[in-house]
Amino acid sequence: MSSTTAPAFIQTSLDDLDETLQQTTFTVVDLETTGGRAGTDAITEFGAVRVRGGVVLGEFQSLVDPGIGISPFVSVLTGITDSMVIGAPPAGEVLLSFLEFARGSTLVAHNAPFDVGFLRAAADAGQIPWPAFPVLDTAVLARRVLTRDEVPNCKLSTLAAYFHATTTPVHRALADARATVDVLHGLIARLGNIGVQTLPDLKAFTSKVSDAQRRKRHLADGLPTSPGVYIFRDERGEPLYVGTSRNIRSRVRQYFLASETRSRMGEMVGLAARVDPVECSHPLEAQVRELRLIAAHKPRYNRRSKFPERQVWLKLTEEAYPRLSIVREVSDDNARYLGPLRTQRQAEAIRDAIHDAVPLRQCSDRLSLRRRVRAACTLAGIGRCCAPCEGEVSPAGYAELADLVALAWSGDARPLIEPLQLKVEQLSTAQRYEHAGVVRDRMAIVVRACARMQRIGSLTRIEQLVAAAPDGSGGWELCVVSHGRLTAAGVAVRGRSPWEVIEALLTNAEAVRPGPGPLPAALAEETECVLRWLEQPLTRLVQTSQAWSHPAFGAGSLTLAGYANEGQANDRRRREMDPFADRRRLPLLSRPAR
Structure with missing residues (x-):
């Protein structure tokens, strides 16, 4: 056989x-x-x-x-x-x-x-x-x-x-x-x-990817190709890095095969034991989920959006004679807030600019309507404070000054900006260009901060909003937003009625209980992310409980070009000023001995 x-x-x-x-x-x-x-x-x-x-x-x-x-x-x-x-x-x-x-x-x-x-x-x-x-x-x-x-x-x-x-x-x-x-x-x-x-092999060799990174490329196997969030985790399951992509598998593979030049990413991949995907309906939902995960877990290799609690606010206190105070969080105390601001220095610059325009008190004393102090501070003597401590201004008059500041934060910013612009012109006429430049820069910071707050506030005031954007293949990307927070997201593929998907999204949308302050339900970065999506040219509003509008004379309508041009003119005039233009060439009378 x-x-x-x-x-x-x-x-x-x-x-x-x-x-x-x-x-x-x-x-x-x-x-x-x-x-x-x-x-x-x-x-x-x-x-x-x-x-x-x-x-x-x-x-x-x-x-x-x-x-x-x-x-x-x-x-x-x-x-x-x-x-x-x-x-x-x-x-x-x-x-x-x-x-x-x-x-x-x-x-x-x-x-x-x-x-x-x-x-x-x-x-x-x-x-x-x-x-x-x-x-x-x-x-x-x-x-x-x-x-x-x-x-x-x-x-x-x-x-x-x-x-x-x-x-x-x-x-x-x-x-x-x-x-x-x-x-x-x-x-x-x-x-x-x-x-x-x-x-x-040659392309992988020329890329700046270490051998340790290449050995981890199996972590991308089995990941979905849909949009979403990916989470690198270590052996204990702790998040190392959170990212987002329109194609999860393709993006994660780049950490192992493509040219990843960031050294900290190579270190992160060396520690990673697995990659968890979070599939999302469309890129907007992925971006929002990424922001929330980073804020919640604070992965050590993420840098952006990691500490939202570190941002500061400028507070117009709720008392008999309000004053400006820099705080770390918003309280339910009926006070008015401007922000969030990214740094303490930015908040101080805005506070100083407002004090240049409006003579609010700058002391930290607690004043009541019955208390009077006969000795005012130096600021009152130079016209930088209306001296409510001496009774120089009535409570109603002081309240008008405070309301002017609050109105600039939420509506008409012109009464706050015009005194600053006038001060820049006066300083320029007096050829005090350095001081004029400082006031001009502060004014620009105020305008940008007010414009950002008004833009965010226009969305956070809306209790519920439904919007749709074309997905590029005949369907629709849909989202539900409540007080600036994304509460539901979905896709109506080509051939399916969008109204069916919208009805399901509204039924299953997250219930939102708004809190105090200008950001009652979401982080500022999430609301701005939703705003960028809503402001795309092809995005359509489907339903809204309140009108989505901006103040007619808000900070967003003010152009900074005029302020910048004025500052450039000041700089040019300063360069043209030559205090030694009439100086004659002096003859050399003697030379020091060597």
Whole structure:
């Protein structure tokens, strides 16, 4: 009885299906130009070599009429003069021939962003579609392969000499492309000893991703391709980093395979044990969930939106004679608030600007309607305080000043800004330009803070709002917002009635109990994120319980251009003032002995 051995079948990986570097076709390109700015300067010469497996398949070379003059410096450097390019074809015509020559290959260049930038600029100028070429930069590859002990730098001339290139680069396109071919072959020969055999391996090697990061790429397996949030967690399950993407799997894979240049991300990936996805209906929901997760867990590798409790507020106190106070949180005390402000310094600048415009008291004493102090502070003597402690102003008059400030925060900002603008003009007329610049900068900070608060407040006042935006494929992205907080999100795919989805969202929306202050239900960053989505050109309001409106004369209607122009005029007048313009040249009467 004879027996036969069954053939062994081996499951190959996706990496095994890639072409080896020996089978990959490279087009090594070099350009000569009139300068270093793509889009402003122009190409003067094309040079390219098509190579595969160490064998040259063809060469391409052409001078180009740049349409502009070539400077003497460039002519000396490259040897290309205006007379040489007269009658040469334009860049668009040569580019079409080059794209046909390079079709189906990987582009290679030394300092590739320079050459590819000029190629794409020429394609845009000629309205030529740019193919999606894979691009390899020999300069980047050399920095990863060679050490400083081997080469002092990674210039093409240095590398050509190191690898004994058969052609010396002389700042002519074809010669430089031939030299780059020899450099490329020398670098690939070095990489073969460390297991770099395919083009994906080569791209992964040139990226700044550590071996520890590459070993963790299995963490991306099985993740969804939908929009949402991803959470890197350590072995104990603690969140390390929270991010968001339109395609969770694709984004997470970039931490292991693509060029991740942030060193702290490499450290984070080294500690990660798993990645948890949170699928979302559309990108807005993903962004909001990211903000909430970061604020709740404060992952150590997140920097943005990590400590919302550190923002400050400017408070107009609720007492007989209100004053401005900088506080860390909003209380349910019927006081009026401006904010949130990002830093203590910003809050102090706004407070000082308001004191410049309105003579509110700046002391911390508790004053009552019955208490009077006969000795006022220095601020009252210089007109910076209306001195309620001495009874110089009635309670009703002082209340009008406080209401003017509160109105600027929520409505008409002109009565607060106009005194500051007048003060800038007066200081400029008196040639006190430094002081005028300080007041101007404070005024700009006040306008921006009031505009931000009014913009946020316009949404937080609405009890419930439903909006829709097209998803780009015939459907609708839907959201429900209550007091500035996203309470429900969904998608009505093409062919399904949006009203059915809206009814389900309203039924299952989160119940919101508004709290005190300008942000009754959400963080400022979440409300601003929702506002950006609502203000997109194609977003539509479906339902709203109150009108979504901004004050007619609010801070958002004030332009800062006039203030900036005034400040620039002040700076110009200050430069024109030369106190020594009439000073005669003094003769040298004596010289100190050495």
